[in-house]
Amino acid sequence: MDWSLFLDLFTNVDRFLITIASDYGLLIYFVMFMIFFLETGIVVMAFLPGDSLLFVAGAVTATGAIDPWWLTAVVTLGAILGNTSNFYIGSWLGHKIYDGSISWIDQEALNKTHQFYLMHGGKTVFLARFVPIVRTFAPLIAGAASMPVLRFEFYSITGAFVWVYGLVWAGHLFGNMPFIRDHLTTILLLGIGCALIPTMAIALSKYLKKKKAAKEGAQ
Template sequence: MDLMQFIDMILHVDKTLGTLLAQYGTYVYIVLFAIVFSETGLVLFFFLPGDTLLFIAGAFCATGQMHFPLLMALLITAAVTGNTLNYAIGRAIGHRVFTHDYRWINKSALRRTHDFFEKHGGKTIIVARFVPVVRSFAPLVAGVSDMTLARFQLFNVTGAVLWVASLVTAGYLFGNVPIVKEHLTEIVLVGISAAMVPLAIGGLYKFGRRMLGR
């Protein structure tokens, strides 16, 4: 297998995890750790498949092909350390990230995440775990915004545990149900939308209060 084929398999891990397991065995744990770490720790890799990876990995745990507690521990560790690296990069770069042209940073996604962060504060680190792209930029913005490390890690660890545990467990319980396997992408999108509903309601509530107060 050449490099391009391997990269394609990684980008479509929801369909190729079985093949990866057959070819690489326990080394797949390292691959999954690297994917989650890179998606959360390096904004350059915001396109990696985080949510579907967790769900499908949980489904393979249910079939006995992967070890559930080991997978959970590794992926939580990857999510926590990835975000910590991203936060450290944000602290190091500082506010230059908004004024300099860094090729490896998507300015549009960065701005959206910054606005999201300004509205919702520290809990963005938790909620962002369930929102693709925002998940990759939130810890960077937290570092740029000078959030204290202790406060960041509180939200970081909480978000990592909730994200990994909920999706891996959901995959373990439902990932091998035929209708779920056939409509995985749609189900993940619905789950993401559900995670956003509380924030949307909160935003509308605050907007309504401001309007009534005028």
């Protein structure tokens, strides 16, 4: 395989997918599995594309180059196993992830995700699927926080299904429309924002209630 092809993963995603699918056949499914396993399972691989790759891959399935059902199955499995491995890494490292002694952990991204976790609790694992970077750090923090495994897996698995199937099939149905293809990043950001609005509203309501209760208690 021409490894320079992987540069297209960041510059020309559709060409990357079509070339591997046409030249190497079933290897495309292994490649997609590994990308999403690494992106969700290893924090130093958080730079790998997630949302945009899923959407474009969905658009490519509409051409017949990739089977959408096999694609969604292998990517969902990769995302679930990646989260699980990341969770156990966090469980093993414990609170050492916060003291800055582990050089390969991005403390800024970790702290951002930690605040997200404090705001949303266990739902962070589900919601993080739709937020780049946070998606990769959420399982690590959940493991370090000793979240019950079954609770973690429930949020992880349901989040993976909604995230993967939603974006792949949205790409399959709409990805080849010129307007959507040309404004993909903006559309994805808007979608993420809309998905988070209800949760942010609930969090804001809880915050205001706590602030009001604290003010009344001080009087």
